[in-house]
Amino acid sequence: MTTGFDQYECDCTRTGFYGENCTIPEFFTWLRLTLKPSPNTVHYILTHFKGAWNIINNIPFLRDNIMRYVLMCKKELPDSKLIVEKFLLRKKFIPDPQGTNVMFTFFAQHFTHQFFKTDQKKGPGFTKALGHGVDLNHIYGETLERQLKLRLLKDGKLKYQMIDGEMYPPTVKDTQAEMIYPPHVPEHLQFSVGQEVFGLVPGLMMYATIWLREHNRVCDILKQEHPEWDDEQLFQTTRLILIGETIKIVIEDYVQHLSGYHFKLKFDPELLFNQRFQYQNRIAAEFNTLYHWHPLLPDTFQIHDQEYTFQQFLYNNSIMLEHGLSHMVKSFSKQSAGRVAGGKNVPAAVQKVAKASIDQSRQMRYQSLNEYRKRFMLKPFKSFEELTGEKEMAAELEELYGDIDAMELYPGLLVEKPRPGAIFGETMVEIGAPFSLKGLMGNAICSPEYWKPSTFGGKVGFEIINTASLQKLICNNVKGCPFTAFHILNPEPTEATINVSTSKTAMEDINPTLLLKERSAEL
Helix, strand or coil: CECCCCCECCCCCCCCEECCCCCEECHHHHHHHHHCCCHHHHHHHHCCCHHHHHHHCCCHHHHHHHHHHHHHCCCCCCCHHHHHHHHHECCCCCECCCCEEHHHHHHHHHHHCCCCCECCCCCCCCECCCCCCCCCHHHHCCCHHHHHHHECCCCCCECCEEECCEEECCEHHHHCCCCCCCCCCCHHHCECCCCCCCCCCHHHHHHHHHHHHHHHHHHHHHHHHCCCCCHHHHHHHHHHHHHHHHHHHHHHHHHHHHHCCCCCCCCCHHHHCCCCCCCCCCCCHHHHHHCCCHHHCCCCEEECCEEECHHHHCCCCHHHHHHHHHHHHHHHHHCECECCCCCCCECHHHHHHHHHHHHHHHHCCCCEHHHHHHHCCCCCCCCHHHHHCCCHHHHHHHHHHCCHHHCEHHHHHHHCCCCCCCCCCHHHHHHHHHHHHHHHHCCHHHCCCCCCHHHHCCHHHHHHHHCCCHHHHHHHHCCCCCCCCCECCCCCCCHHHCCCCCCCCCCCCCCHHHHHHHHHHHC
């Protein structure tokens, strides 16, 4: 429990421990831990002294107490490094059978970094995020101080620089907004955006650049509609429009793809207006853990005619300038992402993150996978074979964990058998999907009080939200309007089949008839 802004207090009630972090054992806890025999000793006693056991088996009181001990005497949790190496680490890349692409991978990472912000100083149970939902602080900065450094303070726009006739983020030198870059990155490649970690990979900086362009594009549209507005009103209204665009794209493109549904999901806040619904959100630590989808990452990144290893990709913004956004979008749309469930697909480059996920889950004392399944009205797994859908890995897991009820949440989610032809297993979808949709629709702009044209600068702003899509976001902000989606498109249409409007409002960017034909051909 927090006490004040920078302190906490642990409630040790009924834990058998006391002290600042509930780590000092009480006398009887200490005695039990001291006298507790090792698992090997218990096994030896239970498999020897047959005569004594014959007597004990006929004394109900003794037998019941020993049985109770056997039921409660679970193994120590296996070494987290061993779990990662044996069950999670990729031996050979397993592509997602659902056709998820790398365009999706980086969108997921970019989008979630506005609300998944573990406070490394306070520990995994704490977040640095001021909000618990979609407020686009990864675009605008988490604090007002950072936001003001990133803003042009004219016409509502964000700072930018033009390179070869195209808009890119400003540099750290230009904004003085701190970013995380290693010392070897030259000044002109230290781009400055809302989230300080987005210099990590060009895929994140690509999305940061796209949303920067979208913000400044919408500012131009609003200024034309409202010449009477000052910088502040233009900026804040544009931010609200981009929040709406983001929610619509996440529901109708991102969640739609993940669901695999033939039913078409729809972003329409009015559907909930006659329901009891809370317009607020809170991110649970478990939701953060669940969202560690590192198996999505491929072994290498292919852009245009070049292939980059993880080492070449990290902190390398020159890739974005060398290839341009158009080639990046085209290439990431074609490259397959990895399957998340089914085990053995975490890239070696991020195995430390997988180990940390297990260690932190233990530190926060997460309950077992089966306990979470019960909490979300799912039947608990009866065996490791039922969990994994095969025998070999199931037997190895049983040897390490001893009991299916001891299986941990995070490794359990990653080794669970995927649904047929799908990227995830049942648990990931049934726990994650409702949480995700509730968090999106719980945004204040979706409430009856705010969901109306005037919130977004009138009909034009409202229309930008209501017609938003991933394809439209790309068409409005990437040269040549490359065809894209969150899944691999085959056969790929040529750019010539897409009709791009040159009008300022860009409301009719894509010829719907042609797109419909392409989608039909794809199906």
